[in-house]
Amino acid sequence: MRKLVFILLGILFGVVMYKAEAASWFRIFEMFNFQSFHMYGFIGSALVVGLLGVQYMQRNKSKDVDGKEIVFHPKVKSIPRYLIGGIFFGLGWALVGACPGPIFALLGAGVYAMLIVIVGALLGTYLYGVLRKYLPH
Amino acid sequence: MEAIYGTWPWYVGGPLVALIMLALIKLGKTFGFSSNFRTLCSALGAGKSCDFFDFDWKAQRWNLLFLLGTVFGGALAAYGLSDHQVPPIAENTIGILKSYGFDSVGKAYLPTELFFEMDLKNVLLLLIGGIFVGFGTRYAGGCTSGHAITGLSELQWPSLVAVIGFFIGGLLMVHVFFPLIF
Numbered sequence: 001m002r003k004l005v006f007i008l009l010g011i012l013f014g015v016v017m018y019k020a021e022a023a024s025w026f027r028i029f030e031m032f033n034f035q036s037f038h039m040y041g042f043i044g045s046a047l048v049v050g051l052l053g054v055q056y057m058q059r060n061k062s063k064d065v066d067g068k069e070i071v072f073h074p075k076v077k078s079i080p081r082y083l084i085g086g087i088f089f090g091l092g093w094a095l096v097g098a099c100p101g102p103i104f105a106l107l108g109a110g111v112y113a114m115l116i117v118i119v120g121a122l123l124g125t126y127l128y129g130v131l132r133k134y135l136p137h
Numbered sequence: 138m139e140a141i142y143g144t145w146p147w148y149v150g151g152p153l154v155a156l157i158m159l160a161l162i163k164l165g166k167t168f169g170f171s172s173n174f175r176t177l178c179s180a181l182g183a184g185k186s187c188d189f190f191d192f193d194w195k196a197q198r199w200n201l202l203f204l205l206g207t208v209f210g211g212a213l214a215a216y217g218l219s220d221h222q223v224p225p226i227a228e229n230t231i232g233i234l235k236s237y238g239f240d241s242v243g244k245a246y247l248p249t250e251l252f253f254e255m256d257l258k259n260v261l262l263l264l265i266g267g268i269f270v271g272f273g274t275r276y277a278g279g280c281t282s283g284h285a286i287t288g289l290s291e292l293q294w295p296s297l298v299a300v301i302g303f304f305i306g307g308l309l310m311v312h313v314f315f316p317l318i319f
Binding site for chain 1: 141144145146147148149150151152153154155156157158159160161162163164165170171173174175177178181183187189190199200202203204205206207208209210211212213214215216218219222224226227229230233234242246247248251252253255259260262263264265266267268269270271272273274275276277278280281282284285286287288289290291292293294295296298299300301302303304305306307308309310311312314
């Protein structure tokens with residue numbers, strides 16, 4: 001039953017990313033040219049709703065569906081890994097015009113070239129795993 | 138029906154994504170799509186050659202189900218809830234893209250010149266783009282879902298650093314490398 005919920009949430013996510021065009025290469029290009037409010041409104045409104053929801057849960061010490069208290073794990077504080085890693089991801093995001101979620105939504109939408117991107121992303125992830133100890137974090 | 142078959146406005150898309158994140162939190166999980174790449178590497182046996190992938194990936198099966206749903210969702214959106222959806226891109230952007238030779242702008246959902254003409258250049262560009270996405274998300278510990286939506290919603294400043302990095306990278310690609318590539 002729980003498994004079905006995760007699949008259904010994924011379906012909703014895929015539909016939304018496609019229909020609101022966060023999965024469109026053109027929209028990402030437009031965003032990085034600051035020529036439309038669309039993507040900024042998308043991320044901004046997600047943030048407003050997300051922020052309100054998370055703050056509400058934190059203040060009320062909300063519990064999850066299994067009755068366990070919801071804990072928010074603080075991320076390790078550092079600059080290099082987030083900045084350098086972020087720049088690499090940004091380069092890829094702009095080039096393929098899709099972040100990881102939309103890559104898979106587009107695969108479902110019949111853009112089979114995304115299989116090449118997925119193979120690349122798995123290679124890139126593996127590369128990070130191998131090089132991790134040599135990289136500044 | 139146009140409301141469903143056309144472009145969904147940002148004020149519908151953004152809040153829905155936030156609600157998906159909140160639902161995952163309520164289910165005791167976190168919204169982070171790019172972790173799936175690490176999980177898939179581990180499931181493919183990468184743990185044998187690299188300890189970064191030597192973990193109990195089966196505990197992440199819920200996220201692989203979410204990924205599977207995302208693929209179905211993309212299919213449902215494109216084949217069931219769209220009638221040849223074309224993003225209404227800004228006029229200026231259309232001009233720039235046409236100067237790069239992307240004549241499909243304003244006629245297709247994404248540039249057919251890049252995604253449906255599989256010559257060596259395109260295969261290499263998509264492969265390299267994918268490598269950047271995989272390497273960068275794992276190095277930064279998350280992508281748009283984990284940092285820009287979840288991390289910022291939790292007011293975590295490392296996520297703000299990551300998002301600033303995303304934009305530096307994106308701006309570099311579009312304004313410095315695109316004129317060299319296209």
